[in-house]
Amino acid sequence: MTVMRTLSKTGREPGLQLVEKPIPTPRADEVLVRVLATSICGTDLHIYNWDAWAEANVRAPLTVGHEFCGEVVAVGEDVIELVPGDYVAAESHVFCGTCYQCRIGHRHICENEEIIGIHRDGAFAEYIAFPERCAWKTDRSVPPHIATLQEPLGNSVHATMLNDVSRKQVVVFGCGPTGLFSVAIAKICGAAQVIAVDVRDFRLDLARRIGADQAIDPSQVDLVARIRELTGGHGADVVLEMSGNARAVEDGLRALGRGGDFRFFGVPSDRLSIDVARDIIFKGARISGIIGRRIYETWFDSSGLLQAGLDLEPIVTHRMPLEEYASAFEMIRDGNCGKIILYPNGEPG
Secondary structure, three states: OOOOEEEEEOOOOOOEEEEEEEEOOOOOEEEEEEEEEEEEEEEEHHHOOOOHHHHHOOOOOEEOOOOOEEEEEOOOOOOOOOOOOOEEOOOHHHOOOHHHHHHHHHHHHOOOOOOOOOOOOOOOEEEEEEEEEEEEEEEOOOOHHHHHOOHHHOOOOOOOOOOOOOOOOEEEEOOOOOHHHHHHHHOOOOOEEEEEEEOOOHHHHHHHHHHOOOOEOOOOOOOOHHHHHHHOOOOOOEEEOOOOOOOHHHHHHEEEEEEEEEEEEOOOOOOOOOOHHHHHHOOOEEEEEEOOOOOOOOHHHHHHHHOOOOOOOOHEEEEHHHHHHHHHHHHHHHHOOEEEEEOOOOOOO
16 A cells, blocks of 8 residues: 545645545654544644634645554664554654754754644644654553543643642633643642633533533623632632633633733734733733643653543543544534544544
């Protein structure tokens, strides 16, 4: 077999197409992986919709997808540790290893990075080739539908564990998968209370299932007043902004207590207007921007959490063959799902 099925962006327009492409040959430092499971990210939805961000950052033709796991089937001549048969997930940020940021330990913000599924062909395919340095060897006890989640889980681990959340009042804005992961992580890390905020009943129910102490629809209450009530009048110690919604950012900053910690992960669609004096300076607030995972510190943290019993099963709401991608993206648009898993090579037995 020399060709494979892929789900690709073939033109500068909405949608994706199932097309055949040659199975890639791994370069000297790369491994070729047969994809066992891949999961859909909000970034993939941006590309599917072909919004302004996608227009500015993606160059078609491109195979999409960056969250995956699979089995190594071939290796390049310079590959050192991995061998055919190894079970791996992947760090989607392909870092150079030589720039200033890489050399000081900040490989997740490499100055020369390429992102799988955005700048180079991705994992919505039967096979993918990528550098060995981005492969994360995974224990076979982790099933493919969970192993594929290690990459997006790492975003939430990075955001939630940036500083200690134990004994803290934590509010998570946005209960898409990254927000749901953060709810579960904050709980297992000993948060005093985790408050989940979203406008969709389906996702609020998921948040309750994975441990949220409170799940609030901001359209139904005075959200800031309710958060202050639930936190003894002090406000949140930690706000995780996982939605990118402008109103959520404003409400989150207003609900943040003095000396609080606000962590941005959701990407706004436009510029924001916030009261810097009231909500940041005079509160003594700490503001952090989160991108990707710390390589590989966050991967070790994620692995440890899974070994400690972090349960992601409730967040996986759908498993589908690759060819049903249109239905999958429609569910994500409607918000009536958690994490959707696609199987390019059929669902494992």
